Amino acid sequence: MLPQRCLLCGMACGSRWICVGCEEDLPRHPHAHCPVCALPTPLGETCGECLKHPQHFDATHAAFAYAFPADALLRALKYQSRLAIAEWAALHIELSGTRPDYLIPMPLHVNRLKTRGFNQAMEIARALSRRYSIPLLHEAVERVRETEPQAGLPRAERTRNMRNAFACREGFSGKHVAIVDDVMTSGASLNELARMLKKAGAMRVECLVAARTLRD
Numbered sequence: 565m566l567p568q569r570c571l572l573c574g575m576a577c578g579s580r581w582i583c584v585g586c587e588e589d590l591p592r593h594p595h596a597h598c599p600v601c602a603l604p605t606p607l608g609e610t611c612g613e614c615l616k617h618p619q620h621f622d623a624t625h626a627a628f629a630y631a632f633p634a635d636a637l638l639r640a641l642k643y644q645s646r647l648a649i650a651e652w653a654a655l656h657i658e659l660s661g662t663r664p665d666y667l668i669p670m671p672l673h674v675n676r677l678k679t680r681g682f683n684q685a686m687e688i689a690r691a692l693s694r695r696y697s698i699p700l701l702h703e704a705v706e707r708v709r710e711t712e713p714q715a716g717l718p719r720a721e722r723t724r725n726m727r728n729a730f731a732c733r734e735g736f737s738g739k740h741v742a743i744v745d746d747v748m749t750s751g752a753s754l755n756e757l758a759r760m761l762k763k764a765g766a767m768r769v770e771c772l773v774a775a776r777t778l779r780d
């Protein structure tokens with residue numbers, strides 16, 4: 565099924581997801597950013613936080629900054645089940661360097677999955693898997709603990725809050741794995757999942773996200 569109307573303004577726009585006018589308003593992720601966590605840095609160097617507290621993931625690729633109107637689109641995906649937005653987001657997530665062996669969507673706890681009916685990270689990962697022909701692992705990891713919302717928690721508490729939130733069902737010895745998520749905020753959940761994947765043998769873990777908040 566081809567898109568007919570712009571996801572943002574509703575104008576007829578043929579086979580595009582977003583019309584040319586709205587496309588210009590999208591907040592592209594800044595070119596100069598920390599290669600590990602994707603926060604902007606003046607010359608694209610590794611940021612101070614990543615030097616001070618090394619992350620368990622090795623790299624992050626973000627398509628957009630989490631700002632208007634990309635934030636509105638991603639909220640509509642999550643809360644209004646506008647699944648076409650996942651297709652659109654996947655078109656803008658670029659891989660660089662070696663291709664991952666697997667894609668793993670950030671898992672939702674089963675209770676949340678029941679309430680929402682779908683996992684937005686899974687929808688984006690499915691579209692990415694088709695686009696790049698990389699296998700998607702649906703059930704390799706599970707969210708075993710319901711965590712409190714991370715917003716507003718200081719860094720140390722976010723890390724503690726996420727501790728052992730995931731269980732890994734498979735070995736990943738020597739594999740390059742990419743975790744897919746809609747939005748990266750503090751990165752605490754991605755970091756904890758990356759820690760589990762490394763413990764399960766993964767050699768390299770990358771984060772592929774539709775949008776990155778530019779300030780913690």
Ligand SMILES: [Zn+2]
Pocket residue numbers: 570571572573574575582583584585586587
């Ligand atoms: Zn438009």
Ligand SMILES: [Zn+2]
Pocket residue numbers: 598599600601602603610611612613614
């Ligand atoms: Zn960083």
